[in-house]
Amino acid sequence: MADLQETLASAAEADPDAGNDVAWPDSGGGPDAGAGATGRAINLAQKFGLFHEAWQPKIIAELNGQYVKLVRLHGEFDWHHHEAEDELFLVIKGRLVIRFRDHDAAVGEGELIVVPAGVDHQPVANEEALVVLVEPKSTLNTGNVRSAFTQERLDWI
Numbered sequence: 001m002a003d004l005q006e007t008l009a010s011a012a013e014a015d016p017d018a019g020n021d022v023a024w025p026d027s028g029g030g031p032d033a034g035a036g037a038t039g040r041a042i043n044l045a046q047k048f049g050l051f052h053e054a055w056q057p058k059i060i061a062e063l064n065g066q067y068v069k070l071v072r073l074h075g076e077f078d079w080h081h082h083e084a085e086d087e088l089f090l091v092i093k094g095r096l097v098i099r100f101r102d103h104d105a106a107v108g109e110g111e112l113i114v115v116p117a118g119v120d121h122q123p124v125a126n127e128e129a130l131v132v133l134v135e136p137k138s139t140l141n142t143g144n145v146r147s148a149f150t151q152e153r154l155d156w157i
């Protein structure tokens with residue numbers, strides 16, 4: 001996974017504006033339906049560099065009724081589930097543990113896990129992890145729970 005980290009770091013250094021050429025409407029919302037696939041590469045390292053808060057997902061693309069989100073994770077999140085939505089977690093950097101009621105699943109760099117709809121889980125990152133989420137647009141980050149972590153409206157970056 002060191003190769004992936006080096007590639008992300010090199011891309012950010014080589015062209016810090018890469019992936020920044022997508023202009024979303026001034027309203028702060030995302031593109032119109034289907035416009036998330038602009039035909040241009042999105043530089044993940046550059047996008048992760050735009051924010052530093054943990055547990056506050058940012059939307060970077062949209063496809064087929066799904067959002068592609070970036071999130072920094074650090075510490076323990078709420079136990080929760082999503083009634084109707086599956087969640088995909090792809091770890092770009094660091095390590096993530098998804099706690100389930102009956103086991104823990106460790107997810108390392110370059111690995112992903114899908115949490116099925118209706119399954120209680122708790123994401124935990126003992127050190128900061130950079131994660132790509134792919135989930136339906138209707139997905140609330142805290143699912144069936146409302147807490148200080150709840151993000152009712154997500155920003156596009």
